[in-house]
Amino acid sequence: MDNNRQIAQTERHPTPTLPACARLPMNRCNLPAVILGSLTYQQHPVALEIDGIRDFHAGLFTTLDSLPDQPTRAQRFMDYMTVRFLLEEPEEAGLMPGRQRKSRVNANYLRLVRGWSFDSDGREGAVLKRWVESRFGLLARHHAGSLLDHSGDAYQRYLLEGARGLYATNALEAQLDLLYTYCQYELRREQSAASHLRLYRGINRIDDHEILGTCGAGRYRVLFNNLNSFTSHRERADEFGDYILMTRAPLPKVFFYNRLLPGMLRGEDEYVVIGGVYEVEISTI
Structure with a gap:
């Protein structure tokens, strides 16, 4: 009887762990995917940090600490991104002049988040989902179709769009790393008491x-x-x-x-x- 009761309770309340098919064994942040993707994490979150980003850009965050106005901080962050990643000087970043110049110049963090807003199943969405996979170890489940079958057409298109979206860009994933880190900085500053x-x-x-x-x-x-x-x-x-x-x-x-x-x-x-x-x-x- 006790065993039956335990089985019934398990069926009603399954183990709150991220399934193995939804995660990678490695990522680039301070918690493994099996933890940060779990129900336990949703209920009891702790800070997530992408390896090395806050330390590598420490000067930016020291500057932001001195700015009390959020719009001013946002503009300073955008200026930093423009200079750090040579967003207005593509030749200095190694891009050869030619027909691809306009499209590659626009392939930056702002273009990605705007593209997501219009169509999360488009090329920009594929790049963002691939970035989440590499940084947090959480596998995409859907992109213009189910991705559960890795031999299927939808999954192959997803890989292709993600690769094309990153091709010949200037450290696009590193731009996303810093965007996420800045987002977390602002959330902690504006909502320090919230979890x-x-x-x-x-x-x-x-x-x-x-x-x-x-x-x-x-x-x-x-x-x-x-x-x-x-x-x-x-x-x-x-x-x-x-x-x-x-x-x-x-x-x-x-x-x-x-x-x-x-x-x-x-x-x-x-x-x-x-x-x-x-x-x-x-x-x-």
Whole structure:
């Protein structure tokens, strides 16, 4: 009887660990994917740091510490990115003049986040998801189709788009490393007492997500894609589905949000969040 009861409890409350098929054995941050992608991490987050980035750019953050105004800090960050990565001097970065100049100059961190806002399944989205894989060890689950079959056409297109998006760019992944680190700097500075954000997502069917288990009426344990868009306003989520998915996103999993830099995203309330296992609530509009 006791064994049956334990089995039943396990079925209702599955082990809150990121499945092995959703993670890599290595990454480039201070926690392995099996931890940072788990439900336990969602409930009890700690800071995530990409290896060496904060130390390598220590001078930037020392300067930002002295600036009390967020718009001024944002402009200083953007100026730093322009100079550090020679964004306006492509020849100095090794790019040969020619027909590709315009497209390669535009292939920077701003272009990627704007491209995500328009189409997360486009080339820019593939680059961002590949970046999450390499830095955090969380495998993409979807990109213009399911990526679970690594021999399938969707997965091959995903790899191709990610490679094309990085080709002949100027340290594009390093730009993303610094963008994430700056995002975390601003979140900790503006919301020092918070550990989570309450975020929303409009959906049509919960079955469109990978459900790992249920936690009671309207509550699920879900394995999200490795990068996802949410909104901080429930009313905004109403526009994208018949149901509202709500979750508490750990601050360290926020990759960027539109208020971080001028003109970054179209909506004023969009957050792009690193995935893994989350507990969510589903409600009707």
